[in-house]
Amino acid sequence: MSISHRFGCDPCARQGRRAFLLRGDPEGRDNGIVRSCVHVLRGTRFRVRAFVRTVPWARAAIPLVMGVLSILLTQSSSAADSRSEVQPRIRVRIAHQAAVLRFHGVDIAVVDAFTRLPLLPGPVDEVDVEAKGGRLVVNRLPLSAKRIRVETPAVFVQMGRRDYRGAIEVVLASDGLTAVVHTVLEHYLYGAVASEMPATWPAEALKAQAIVSRTYALRRMMESADRLYDVVDDVADQLYEGADDAFQAVRAVRGTTGIVLTKGDALLDARFHSTCGGMTEVPGLVWPKATMDLPAVRCEDCRASPVHDWRTSFSGDELASLLAPEGFGDPRVEAVDVAERSASGRAVMVAVRGKDARLLLRGNDFRRRLGYARLKSTRFTINHRDGLFEFRGQGYGHGVGLCQWGARGKARRGMNVSAILRAYFPGARFGRLASQGGRWRIIPYSFVQTSLTDGW
Numbered sequence: 001m002s003i004s005h006r007f008g009c010d011p012c013a014r015q016g017r018r019a020f021l022l023r024g025d026p027e028g029r030d031n032g033i034v035r036s037c038v039h040v041l042r043g044t045r046f047r048v049r050a051f052v053r054t055v056p057w058a059r060a061a062i063p064l065v066m067g068v069l070s071i072l073l074t075q076s077s078s079a080a081d082s083r084s085e086v087q088p089r090i091r092v093r094i095a096h097q098a099a100v101l102r103f104h105g106v107d108i109a110v111v112d113a114f115t116r117l118p119l120l121p122g123p124v125d126e127v128d129v130e131a132k133g134g135r136l137v138v139n140r141l142p143l144s145a146k147r148i149r150v151e152t153p154a155v156f157v158q159m160g161r162r163d164y165r166g167a168i169e170v171v172l173a174s175d176g177l178t179a180v181v182h183t184v185l186e187h188y189l190y191g192a193v194a195s196e197m198p199a200t201w202p203a204e205a206l207k208a209q210a211i212v213s214r215t216y217a218l219r220r221m222m223e224s225a226d227r228l229y230d231v232v233d234d235v236a237d238q239l240y241e242g243a244d245d246a247f248q249a250v251r252a253v254r255g256t257t258g259i260v261l262t263k264g265d266a267l268l269d270a271r272f273h274s275t276c277g278g279m280t281e282v283p284g285l286v287w288p289k290a291t292m293d294l295p296a297v298r299c300e301d302c303r304a305s306p307v308h309d310w311r312t313s314f315s316g317d318e319l320a321s322l323l324a325p326e327g328f329g330d331p332r333v334e335a336v337d338v339a340e341r342s343a344s345g346r347a348v349m350v351a352v353r354g355k356d357a358r359l360l361l362r363g364n365d366f367r368r369r370l371g372y373a374r375l376k377s378t379r380f381t382i383n384h385r386d387g388l389f390e391f392r393g394q395g396y397g398h399g400v401g402l403c404q405w406g407a408r409g410k411a412r413r414g415m416n417v418s419a420i421l422r423a424y425f426p427g428a429r430f431g432r433l434a435s436q437g438g439r440w441r442i443i444p445y446s447f448v449q450t451s452l453t454d455g456w
Ligand SMILES: [Zn+2]
Pocket: 275, 276, 277, 278, 279, 299, 300, 301, 302, 403, 405, 406
């Protein structure tokens, strides 16, 4: 927090106490919130209530007109300091169904998420939050609040072994504690890119990941207004292992600030996966409800991936128990066949047969039941020998959109970020986030006037 946002507390001064207020968010921007005051902490909470106000949060998403997208996202608005840069903010779920959450940091304040009033008698360096008897218990103090914010004037707060930038909201749900970090989208992307792609990979591949990750996150933000969070921190959305600021990832995010992929009038629903194994997939064949219009494309650049070719085996008994939740009733699987294959070579439908039972299921559901990590993709062939089913396959992941290992290969061949993304998202265009009167718009962006090899 900038020192300029630290100021004296008048009530304290009148009583001869040396005290101060901290104002601003953890990134140091003055958002009008008074964060801590010795005066408040000594019990005369209501006298300083006038200093505490809630940031006007705005949240909604609207579709767009005439090729220019317009979205209104959660953002910190700073009436008190118009010089502060307003940026979209994202809410990332970083824990759920937890019994205890431990925070470490500097001068941590725990405040009510709605009133922003302090809930602890003073700033602390360690905070334990527990779910006990239907209540939140913070540092052994039972609270009536069900939703709290853990804030620090420092840049990072640690939860478990990971550092996070921004305030962390903890919510008491019926199944335990849910933790959600509220942070600036671009800062989230530093960690997401570093978590999703090794920092040692070529800069153009990291930039491609940054643009795809940003586009993906914005889509989720537009669809999650009525939820507690926009994205989760695991592969269900994209990996986010905290504020891991590998400089190469930060450079890739900053080098592409605000750049997104669009198609027609909309923000593209950009997806990515580890390795396509030779050809990407059409979204509708992976997710029946997908509305994305994206062709499958050939990819010869992911051959260096350690999971370009793989094999794994299952016994008939094992397959039967893994498929039982899908309704397979026999104790042993006797035959597995790909009933329908896509043009990219992936199993769209899989037929499973036992002595009596028959099961026909989507390739993706089959893979989910056998385990995403073990059956790495649906691009496989099956050999049945001596009671063992051997799957030989190519690639890792669903196969839609950006092939990460392919992006690495293309970058190593000298392709720049624009060419890499155009290869995996044919027909997509580039857009750039632009703030206008508190609203976020996405305006067309062209690479034409800029260098194609380095910073834009
Ligand atoms: Zn590939």
